[in-house]
Amino acid sequence: xxxxxxxxxxxxxxxxxxxxxxxxxxVVFWTVVTFIFLLLILKKFAWKPILIALDQRENSIxxxxxxxxxxxxxxxxxxxxxxxxxxxxEEESKKIINQSRxxxxxxxxxxxxxxxxEAKKIIDEASAEIERKKDAAFDELKNQIAEIxxxxxxxxxxxxxxxxxxxxxxxxxxxEITKN
Amino acid sequence: MFLSQxxxxxxxxxxLTKAAQNNSDPSWIMHHVLDGHSISFEPFGTLILxxxxxxxxxxxxxxxxxxxxxxAAILIIIALSVARTYxxxxxxxxxxxxxxxxxxxxxxxxxxxxxxKGYESFLxxxxxxxxxxxLSNLFGLIPYSATVTGNIAVTAALxxxxxxxxxxxxxxxxxxxxxxxxxxxxxMPKLILIIIIPLEILGLFTKPFALCIRLFANMIAGHIVxxxxxxxxxxxxxxxxxxxxxxxxxxxxLLELLVAVIQAYIxxxxxxxxxxxxxxxxx
Numbered sequence: 373x374x375x376x377x378x379x380x381x382x383x384x385x386x387x388x389x390x391x392x393x394x395x396x397x398x399v400v401f402w403t404v405v406t407f408i409f410l411l412l413i414l415k416k417f418a419w420k421p422i423l424i425a426l427d428q429r430e431n432s433i434x435x436x437x438x439x440x441x442x443x444x445x446x447x448x449x450x451x452x453x454x455x456x457x458x459x460x461x462e463e464e465s466k467k468i469i470n471q472s473r474x475x476x477x478x479x480x481x482x483x484x485x486x487x488x489x490e491a492k493k494i495i496d497e498a499s500a501e502i503e504r505k506k507d508a509a510f511d512e513l514k515n516q517i518a519e520i521x522x523x524x525x526x527x528x529x530x531x532x533x534x535x536x537x538x539x540x541x542x543x544x545x546x547x548e549i550t551k552n
Numbered sequence: 553m554f555l556s557q558x559x560x561x562x563x564x565x566x567x568l569t570k571a572a573q574n575n576s577d578p579s580w581i582m583h584h585v586l587d588g589h590s591i592s593f594e595p596f597g598t599l600i601l602x603x604x605x606x607x608x609x610x611x612x613x614x615x616x617x618x619x620x621x622x623x624a625a626i627l628i629i630i631a632l633s634v635a636r637t638y639x640x641x642x643x644x645x646x647x648x649x650x651x652x653x654x655x656x657x658x659x660x661x662x663x664x665x666x667x668x669k670g671y672e673s674f675l676x677x678x679x680x681x682x683x684x685x686x687l688s689n690l691f692g693l694i695p696y697s698a699t700v701t702g703n704i705a706v707t708a709a710l711x712x713x714x715x716x717x718x719x720x721x722x723x724x725x726x727x728x729x730x731x732x733x734x735x736x737x738x739x740m741p742k743l744i745l746i747i748i749i750p751l752e753i754l755g756l757f758t759k760p761f762a763l764c765i766r767l768f769a770n771m772i773a774g775h776i777v778x779x780x781x782x783x784x785x786x787x788x789x790x791x792x793x794x795x796x797x798x799x800x801x802x803x804x805x806l807l808e809l810l811v812a813v814i815q816a817y818i819x820x821x822x823x824x825x826x827x828x829x830x831x832x833x834x835x
Contacts, residue, residue: 403709418631
């Protein structure tokens with residue numbers, strides 16, 4: 373440090389006024405003039421267009437980001453709406469299915485009960501018919517038996533009794549038989 | 553003269569003669585860092601620059617003035633070519649991208665936080681300042697060129713411009729009377745004002761003075777160290793010290809690269825801060 377300083381002092385003496393801290397007014401003048409021209413030229417032709425371009429770009433980036441955010445929100449909204457609609461539709465369809473199931477159940481019950489009563493009716497009718505037929509057959513059978521019995525009795529007793537009296541007697545007996 | 557065969561560093565041919573003449577004569581260092589009326593391209597020759605005086609003022613184009621012109625021209629070419637790329641596409645490529653990074657750095661990291669609202673009107677000045685100092689500092693590292701920011705006249709001029717801009721910014725935003733009144737803290741007893749007012753006026757000039765000295769000293773120091781290290785080879789009359797000298801000089805040179813950027817940043821940052829202080833001066 374001291375050496376450098378002594379160098380400076382020596383230099384000051386030997387160069388004859390040309391010292392490190394010697395301010396040359398000419399250099400100051402040229403520096404100021406150059407700097408001002410540099411400033412004016414650069415301001416007009418360089419900094420202004422560059423800074424404007426930077427601003428534009430920053431603004432466009434900002435705008436696009438905002439736009440993207442907006443679009444994202446819109447898409448989210450639509451998605452939500454769609455989901456809501458879907459859920460609604462699902463619910464609707466569930467309701468419809470449930471309703472139809474209930475209806476079908478009812479219909480089934482009704483059909484079953486109807487057919488059951490129909491069958492019962494048919495069975496009843498059939499049994500009534502059978503009963504009637506049975507009665508008719510029984511009557512016929514009674515008549516035939518009575519006739520056979522009369523013929524048999526007539527053959528046995530020969531012409532002792534007339535047909536009318538024998539029929540009365542036989543009927544009485546047969547009536548006793550049926551009651552028994 | 554036998555040393556000239558060993559000199560692989562072309563920087564110092566004029567050094568050799570002087571060193572050979574007298575080992576204790578340090579003027580060769582000064583010869584390198586000081587301003588002059590010639591640009592030395594030894595061993596290829598020397599360009600003698602014209603000298604002229606206007607109204608008693610020495611307005612000669614000295615070595616440093618020549619390099620200031622050169623740097624300004626280069627800066628204009630670079631900045632204009634970068635500005636042109638934005639006409640083609642809003643997205644820069646290659647070199648323009650690097651330039652844009654620096655512009656955005658100055659705008660968002662230096663100017664906007666230091667000045668605050670209304671920083672846009674100072675942006676062209678501070679950008680010009682930053683790039684001019686940066687380019688000047690970096691130019692000083694190129695062989696055969698000169699470090700113009702190592703000339704106290706140049707840094708004084710830059711600091712003066714910064715001072716003028718700062719004062720005008722304050723006057724413009726507050727009005728002349730309110731601005732100068734605002735420099736002095738309000739509600740002071742009159743007796744203390746007698747001390748405070750000269751102090752504040754002194755403080756006004758200390759700031760640009762510090763700017764001037766800081767940049768000048770930082771730029772000149774590294775160059776003197778580099779040159780002294782290389783000069784050891786010739787002072788000691790031996791080639792064996794060369795590896796050490798070159799190694800150290802290389803280290804300082806790399807350090808200078810860092811310093812070049814840092815000093816450009818600091819000068820711009822402090823100027824922006826001073827502008828911000830005078831724009832929002834509410835003592």
